[in-house]
Amino acid sequence: MTFELTQDYLDQLHAYIEAGDDERLRAEMEELYPADISEILNELDAEQAHYLLSLLDESVGAEILANLDTADRTDFLKTFTSEQLAPLVNEMDSDDAVDMLNEQPIQVREEVIGLLEDREQARFIIDLLHYDDGVAGSLMQKELIKINVNLTVNACIEEIRQQAEDVENVYAIYVVDDQGKLLGLVSLKKIVLSQKYVKIADIYDDDIVFVETYRPVDEVAELMQKYDLDAIPVVNVQQRLLGRITIDDVVDVITEQAEEDRQVISGLAGEVEEDDSxxxxxxxxxxxxxxxxxxxxxxxxxxxxxxxxxxxxxxxxxxxxxxxxxxxxxxxxxxxxxxxxxxxxxxxxxxxxxxxxxxxxxxxxxxxxxxxxxxxxxxxxxxxxxxxxxxxxxxxxxxxxxxxxxxxxxxxxxxxxxxxxxxxxxxxxxxxxxxxxxxxxxxxxxxxxx
Amino acid sequence: MTFELTQDYLDQLHAYIEAGDDERLRAEMEELYPADISEILNELDAEQAHYLLSLLDESVGAEILANLDTADRTDFLKTFTSEQLAPLVNEMDSDDAVDMLNEQPIQVREEVIGLLEDREQARFIIDLLHYDDGVAGSLMQKELIKINVNLTVNACIEEIRQQAEDVENVYAIYVVDDQGKLLGLVSLKKIVLSQKYVKIADIYDDDIVFVETYRPVDEVAELMQKYDLDAIPVVNVQQRLLGRITIDDVVDVITEQAEEDRQVISGLAGEVEEDDSxxxxxxxxxxxxxxxxxxxxxxxxxxxxxxxxxxxxxxxxxxxxxxxxxxxxxxxxxxxxxxxxxxxxxxxxxxxxxxxxxxxxxxxxxxxxxxxxxxxxxxxxxxxxxxxxxxxxxxxxxxxxxxxxxxxxxxxxxxxxxxxxxxxxxxxxxxxxxxxxxxxxxxxxxxxxx
Incomplete structure (x- = not known):
């Protein structure tokens, strides 16, 4: 069930790529999760990786890109034109898209944003680009489901239906007032169990933990860990809901932080892995x-x-x-x-x-x-x-x-x-x-x- | 919104406790999350902590107990009789209950299990007690929602309603066959968006990642991190669904692991904190x-x-x-x-x-x-x-x-x-x-x- 990358498997893929056997390659990739394909691409050279990626659906390609190692990704993306990148960025979660675009030269970044078909995605990305590394805003994604406190459960379900494709893990529906100020949340479980014409105002939970965009990332990690949260809403100083941070990104932060600390303690001046040159x-x-x-x-x-x-x-x-x-x-x-x-x-x-x-x-x-x-x-x-x-x-x-x-x-x-x-x-x-x-x-x- | 523990606040609480001002204490605790109250109890002596806890609802008390530091908890629980502990254990998640009971003398453990009113909870705990530290089984909780593949969305909602109290974060509904073998899962989002008489068999996702009970904990952590999972189902060798591991427990494992590594690298022979004796x-x-x-x-x-x-x-x-x-x-x-x-x-x-x-x-x-x-x-x-x-x-x-x-x-x-x-x-x-x-x-x- 879980995939393990072997040299044999890699050799086989090389052979298919050389032979241009697109059908076989597609069939092989069909069997795998995007995270597994990312692992494979990390081991291929940039041209081959590009070829393999181009065979796949853009939504799959977007997830694969989001999972690539930063160092490998930078090299890899040099083989892409802005026109080739844009449709992939279109499909990415806004936080992943921003992380990737921030690694690109400014010109590429601007071109790709200009070429995005999904103009909401473009707006999301532009919103997120200006947050510094290390603050809550830099981890936040714009994809979430929010609902006005005056609406009903039924309207909420309609909202979920419309946004279902964009928001992979819903976790909770955020409740806002007419000004977009965060009031609380309603769990999906409660939505499932409530009558359709019940008002959100009557069932939502107003006792929630949130963070401001400027809060340091490690504070966010600590809050989510302390209160066992799977997602935390991010607000501006007026408490307007701007986005959310999901636990998977925080897990990455915790792991990277531990890794970085260990490197510093061990006297390594920067990120390096054993198999680097x-x-x-x-x-x-x-x-x-x-x-x-x-x-x-x-x-x-x-x-x-x-x-x-x-x-x-x-x-x-x-x-x-x-x-x-x-x-x-x-x-x-x-x-x-x-x-x-x-x-x-x-x-x-x-x-x-x-x-x-x-x-x-x-x-x-x-x-x-x-x-x-x-x-x-x-x-x-x-x-x-x-x-x-x-x-x-x-x-x-x-x-x-x-x-x-x-x-x-x-x-x-x-x-x-x-x-x-x-x-x-x-x-x-x-x-x-x-x-x-x-x-x-x-x-x-x-x-x-x- | 987020709570910060100060000496002043603690002094105030001391005064209320001395004065036996139960009403004020209850009102103060009402304002806080269980995780905050755990922080407070870590700073009080065992008798005072016991007094404060006894004023609160058992469900709140259970969450507080689950959040206490292991070292403090052991001292603290010495002030409890098995009869006092049982109602709290009744309300805990099965994995937290087992962690806590494993820290107690065998006699207390057996007594508490015998005294549990919720016999399902007792069964859950007995099931979980025998897993070694460091394997998936030791992190697993029995609370989850599962549904037979032949049922409908409506039956699924009914199932959620019945188990709603026990299962705090649903994440997904696990789909099993008549023998209890894990077939796949259905997200809560899909349940919300599907018609009530649709069969689960037609909408569930059979392409899922799971682990066996004996898999090492760090393998579980890596899988959940790689595939960005918020929960992972745990099965036995016949692939029967036994429980699930949620991401919050894995975050704790990752943090503890990093902490332990750093202590070993720094030449500290065991767990210790700066404010220990x-x-x-x-x-x-x-x-x-x-x-x-x-x-x-x-x-x-x-x-x-x-x-x-x-x-x-x-x-x-x-x-x-x-x-x-x-x-x-x-x-x-x-x-x-x-x-x-x-x-x-x-x-x-x-x-x-x-x-x-x-x-x-x-x-x-x-x-x-x-x-x-x-x-x-x-x-x-x-x-x-x-x-x-x-x-x-x-x-x-x-x-x-x-x-x-x-x-x-x-x-x-x-x-x-x-x-x-x-x-x-x-x-x-x-x-x-x-x-x-x-x-x-x-x-x-x-x-x-x-």
Whole structure:
């Protein structure tokens, strides 16, 4: 029932395409859902994908286009003229159409909109084009069913009939007043169960959750998740109903957000996948590696400054790794907890002072434990004079890294930078550098030999 | 319209509760959605929360219970007798009821089920109790509307009317044959638009996506996301319809999964939140810190073994941080890319050999760049004799860490351990250790002075 793409299947398709066996291709595609065909097109080259798509119905083609990976789609669409694109855009949901058109050069965008046969669709798209990425307006689709509060269930059914083709998942019918202001909603279930001449005014639910167009996307995601909504209406400042956001788009946002956070934490400077080209992967990995290298070389300069001390007690070098890695690990753990609490806006928020206090209490315990373990090790390698240096340094490093791990994400989130950066290699290396400085200073201070 | 919990509001509620002002409390709660009240209960102590809940309707109480955080809920429910719990469980969706009962001691579970007035609900719960966490069955709810293929639209509407109270979001009506085998579905929209005496057999859609009870939860999430489904029917091996999974539960799964991955990557040994107790946080952070410390102390042993070399060229110590951190950073980047491609089961899968080859090509470029940067630095600190040692070591470390970063998550995912561990501090420290060993060996080999 569910489709799995194999190399064999792909080879077979290649053969049909080469042979121009349109009938076979159509029959094969008939068996699949648009989302499956999108997967296939992602693996074909642009010309072949274009050929395959051109064999299919425009409504199917529109869904396939909406499902393509953004990167592949941009290449793919270069093989289309505006005249070829317009009929497909005609059939797309307005939000998907806008996402796709926003990836095109302005000229193509304008041409396609000009060529749209469905002038309502053109209006929808023009309305949606001007919302910035990251606000509710950018996720909204114009397709929905709304009904004036003074009408009857029967009129509502008529409205659904007229719009049935445009609105794939109805979920609910929105109820508006004469000015188009959102008053509430009526579920399809209620429509089914109500008598035909009942007035909408008597059955609608006025206690609903909605968002304004300017609300941040993650707030929308959180609201829909908290209240288990499958769609949320979007209004302007006068509370006029402008569109709706459906749960499938929010699921995509949540997944992308998680993906993006992970990339930032892992030190990848931008979107990349394992099967991207060697050059692209290198381009995405190198910036953070180089930044990390520069940080570590600063640490090298610190160490180099203590050459004479190292000359006297070579064993000091042995503890450089534990100082560096413990600082890094504590920094990641702490900032990860802060990130999590930043993401969770429900519940009460704590003050910075209280946050720091608790975090430093945890750091005190952890620092003492790790310090004692490493301190014990100084006896094992016959350097007991290093006990206090190593233990004190580790305790200080854990305290410092906890402080940095708390403050950095909070500062970043204020400046609009993705605070997940705070868990990335850059901050880790900074902790590394600070830790090593502290270590050698403490050594110099505590050891009379130096 | 949307509720925000403040300390003032909470203080006010406290006062009402102290004063036993039931009327005011009921009036305040009337204003809120159950999900908001859950947020409030999370902040109250168990006795107060119990008191507040007891003032509300059982159907509202059931929704509130379903929305509580698991950790808070367990404490909270200790204040309830089985007799008090049963009427609430009666009103819950079967999947939520099972989640909650699974957190209770067996005796409470059995008592509550025995006390349920709604015997259908009891049957539903008993059916669902035996599914393991992590398979489709564990997410499924029994509440759905199904109809025999031979009936009419009218009979379907009757069925909806009878089940309307139990099934909150209908989404679609499932069509079954006389044996209860799933044949397809009919959307509510179609029911609204069809004539009453049309047969379901003539209008239903037989081309649908479903899952078996034993399918892993992340497969379910991926299917629903790929095909933009709001609900997916769950069947047994004979394709008999057993229940359905709704998108809100899948959204929760996706969010939890992302959260869990991030905790593992950040080196947190278990679920924890910033506002948990100092002891709990320490308990969750320490295991990985200690594991990391032990790894670093192994690196210390390696360094200590090269004391005489360090005595001769103290500047060697300066490059310990860059060797360690570059190894760690490359390891995280690489394993993160592999993790991502493991999570994405769509598209074609690559062979291990091809994966390694591409990854090592990337590593070659990155290793050369970082190696040259660090190599140049040896001139800056007046130690040009270290150029080849540092550059070669870094290249080797980047190659090795890329290899480890590719192989480790693949091996872990085979053994059933969360492969995200491969991006955590443990593997990072291992890379650190290996890198330092390689560095000193290369130094010993290349430098005639040693």
């Amino acid at each position: 060697v050059w692209l992967r290198s381009k995405v990995q190198l910036p953070w590696l180089v930044a990390g290298a520069v940080g570590s070389l600063m640490a090298a300069t610190v160490i180099n400054g203590f050459q004479s001390e190292l000359g006297k007690i070579a064993a000091l070098a042995a503890f450089i790794p534990i100082i560096g890695s413990t600082g890094g690990n504590v920094g990641i753990q702490t900032s990860s907890l802060i990130l999590q609490s930043l993401a969770d806006t429900s519940g009460l928020t704590t003050t910075l002072g209280r946050r720091l206090l608790r975090t430093l209490a945890v750091a005190l315990i952890n620092g003492l434990v790790v310090g004692l373990i490493a301190g014990t090790y100084t006896f094992l390698i016959g350097e007991p004079r290093l006990f206090f240096v190593v233990a004190t340094s580790l305790l200080s490093v854990v305290l410092l890294a906890s402080f940095m791990g708390t403050v950095t994400p909070l500062l970043l989130s204020k400046t609009g930078i993705n605070p997940a950066v705070a868990s990335g290699p850059f901050i880790t290396t900074a902790n590394d550098l600070i830790g090593i400085g502290v270590y050698f200073l403490i050594a110099q201070w505590l050891l009379s030999e130096l | 100092v002891w709990l946080r320490s308990k969750v952070q320490l295991p990985w810190l200690v594991a990391g410390a032990v790894g670093s102390l192994m690196a210390a042993t390696v360094i200590n073994g090269f004391q005489s070399e360090l005595g001769k060229i103290a500047a060697l110590a300066a490059f310990i941080p860059i060797i360690g951190s570059t190894g760690g950073n490359v390891g995280i980047q690489t394993s993160s890319l592999i993790l991502q491609s493991l999570a994405d089961t769509s598209g074609l899968t690559t062979t291990l050999g091809r994966r390694l080859l591409r990854t090592l090509a990337v590593a070659l470029i990155n290793g050369l760049v970082v190696g040259l940067i660090a190599g140049t630095y040896t001139f800056l600190i007046g130690e040009p004799r270290l150029f080849f040692v540092v550059a070669t070591s870094l290249l080797s470390v980047v190659l090795l860490a890329s290899f480890m970063g590719t192989v480790t998550p693949l091996l872990l995912s085979k053994t059933g351990i969360n492969p995200a561990v491969a991006s955590g501090p443990f593997i990072t420290t291992a890379n650190d250790l290996i890198g330092i060993g390689v560095y000193f060996l290369i130094a010993q080999w290349l430098l005639s002075e040693l």
